[in-house]
Amino acid sequence: MTEAEAGVRRRITEVENAFGDPDDAANPVGFAALLAADERGELPAEAERRLDAVGFGAEFVPVALGGRLARADVLARVLRPVFRRDVALGFGYGITSLFAASAVWAAGSEGQRARLAELMRRGGRAGIVHHSLAHGNIMWQGELAARRDERGFVLSGRKDGVVNAERAGAFVVYARTGEGRGPASHSVLLLEPDEVARGGLRVLPRQLSTGMRGCRFAGLELQDCRLPAGALVGELGEGMRLALRTFQLNRSLVSSVVLGAADTVLRAAVRASDQEGGAGRRQRAVLASVFADLLLCDTMATAVLRSLHLVPDSGHLGAAAVKYLVPDLVREDLEELGTVIGSSGYRRDSAQGFLQKLLRDLPAAGLGHMGTAACQAVLIPQLPLLARRSWGVTQDPPDLLFADRQPLAPLAPESLAVAGGEDQLVAALLGAVRRLRDGGDTHTRHGDDATRAALVTVAEAFEAELAVLRGRFRTAPPDSRALAASAQWAALADRYILVAAAGAALGHWVRLDGTDPFLADPAWLVLALGRLAGRLGLRIPEAPPDCVERVYGEAVARCRTGRAYDLHGLAPDGHGRTRSAA
Incomplete structure (x- = not known):
């Protein structure tokens, strides 16, 4: 184990130990307490106090500014223990502060970055005030407009549904500063309430929500609120470009951390079946298939998060794809x-209660229709160009894209591009198929002959699907607006995203060194890819019968030893058993 990996595990263990046993009914931050707080529409103060005690706010602040944020994939791993317990806590405590601060990390002045870093390191909150978006949920409704004069900016308008509006120490505002809907219509302003003239900013009464009920949603109303010229983040009219850059981190990070919540439900289901004397055939198939899905989602999310470091000119493609697919699969x-x-x-403090809460929370967390449409808008106009210039041309991506325990240069949001680049996940698919056909590498020799043959068959089916998509997108009309509005091209984009997911999973698997015998066994990958192929309507043979048994056996073993249902499979305390089901 590298020193860096040991440090990551220490950070994860620190959070797990701060929360304690989630199944202990007497634990004030256990599942029972969190579900009871959700019924009251609150986040437990004790949970936030414990996060403050471990300095959790520093996870969202770059290392250069005195925090711990260096790698996006590591941040996701450290956040999962929080999301494993409560999605609302994960959003309400800190991740929305990161979404706000990302624009400042990317383009803010030295002073802006230092002040915001200090606020977040000591546990303060930053609120994000999005630009208005048609068909968005409450977080996207309303808009603020800023008028520039010789003294700075005058900000007015109303925005509904701002997370932590009542207690934020700063707001990052995407305000309209230009006419029309062009790319230069909005700018980013850092609104620090201590500098605002009294009466210029009013926080409206809290709004209760169906999902993430513990989060504090409230509106903001501003009337001729004067801000100094130094409140501008980056350049005038740069708001949309900054949003497109920072959304890449937001989309891929949320897609990764939500797997922690799914882990809790899977663990509860495995435990229920295990305690009842063993699952039946249908139950074993369900549990094994969901476990395989979570592993596939983890391969995709991890590769995309690492792509933000390694290929910042291309990260927007994978970020849109993973945000489109993972919430749907989950x-x-x-x-x-x-x-x-x-x-x-149904009981509030039961596994059913946690499942129902999670199903309510996910749409409120932005994992619903609005996020899907936004991801399509990123991908569809670019797919014809990728079909002509990248698919089958781009080289197999570097191993670092998948070797998540290897070091990376610190995340640099300012380097992220918003269009162009190459399709790394499709390149990974084609590269993996070549390796599987060759069969000469030791990492392709794990598992039995039948399962390896099944993996080659399903991988080639995705390769053939890519060839069909390549032919279709090469004939696409040049008008990107017509593409985005067409149900036909949207349906083809859906198929492309499944192919990209297969590329991430295969790209990860062919690079495994066999250290973990279960992951090196292709049984889980055959199950996961078979489910994706079913979504595409591809005709492939059934997986070998014992694939389900091997994956289900690992699911039970991880449940009994407290190991996570992800690619790392660590026990929450890093070495021993910790129960972790609702």
Whole structure:
């Protein structure tokens, strides 16, 4: 284990130890307490106090500014223990502060960055005031406009549904500063309430929400609120470009951390089946398939997060794809797990209670229709160009894209591009198929002959699907607006995203060194890819019968030893058993 990896595990263990056993009914930050707080529409103060005690706010602040944020994939791993317990806590405590601060980390002045870093390191909150977006949820409704004069800016308007509006120490505002809907219509302003003239800013009464009920949503109303010229973040009219840059981190990070919440539900389902004397055949298939799905999602999320470091000119493609797919897979997986956990006898403090809370929380966290449409808008106009210039041309990506325990240069949000680049996940798919056909590498020799053959068959099916998509997108009309508005091209983009996900999973697997025998066994990958192929309607043979048994056996073993259902498979305390099911 490298020194860096040991440091990551210490940070994860620190958070786990701060929260203690989630199943202990007497634990004030256990599952029962968190579900009870959700019923009251609160975040437990004790949970936030414990995060403050471990300096958790520093996780969102770059190392250069005195924090701990260096790698996006590491941040996701450190956040998962919080999301494993409560999505609302993860958002309400800090991740929305990162979403706000990202624009300042990317383009803020030295003073802006230093002040915001100090606020967040000591546990303060930063609120994000998005620009208005058609068909968005409450977080996207309303808009602020800023008028520039010789003294700075005069900000007015109303914005509904700002997380932590009542207690934020700063707001990062995407305000309209230009006419029309062009790319230079908005600018970013750092609104620090201590500098605002009294009466210029009013926080409206809290708004209760269906999901993430513990989060503090409230509106902001500004009337001729004067800000100094130094409140401008970056350049005038740069707001949309900064949003497109920072959304890359937001999309891929949320897609990764939500797997921690899904881990809790899967663990509850496995435990329920194990305690009842063993799952039946159908239950074993469901549990094994959901476990395989989570591993596939982790390969995609991890590769995309690392791409923000390694290929910043291309990260926007993977970020849109992973945000489009992972929430959909997680939602369907949760519904399947509900059939194992059971629907009778709903209790607030039960596994069913946690499952129902999570199904409410995910749409409120921005993992619903609005996020899907935004991701399509990023991808669809670029796919014809990728089909002509990248697919089949771009070289197999570097191993560092998948070797998540290897060091990376610190994240540099200012370097992220918003268009162009090359398709790394499709390149990974084609590279993996070549390696599997060759069969000469030791990492392709794990598992039995039948499972390896099944993996080659399903991988080639995705390769063939890519060839079809390449031919279709090469004939696409040049008008990007017509593409984005077309149901036909949206449906083809859906198929492309499944191919990209297969590329991430295969790219990860062919680079494994065999250290973890379970991950090196292709059984989980055959199950996961088979489910993706089913979404595409591809005709492939059924997975070998014992694939389900091997993956289900690992799911039970991880449940009994407290190991996480992700690519690392660590016990929460890093070495021993910690129970972790709702």
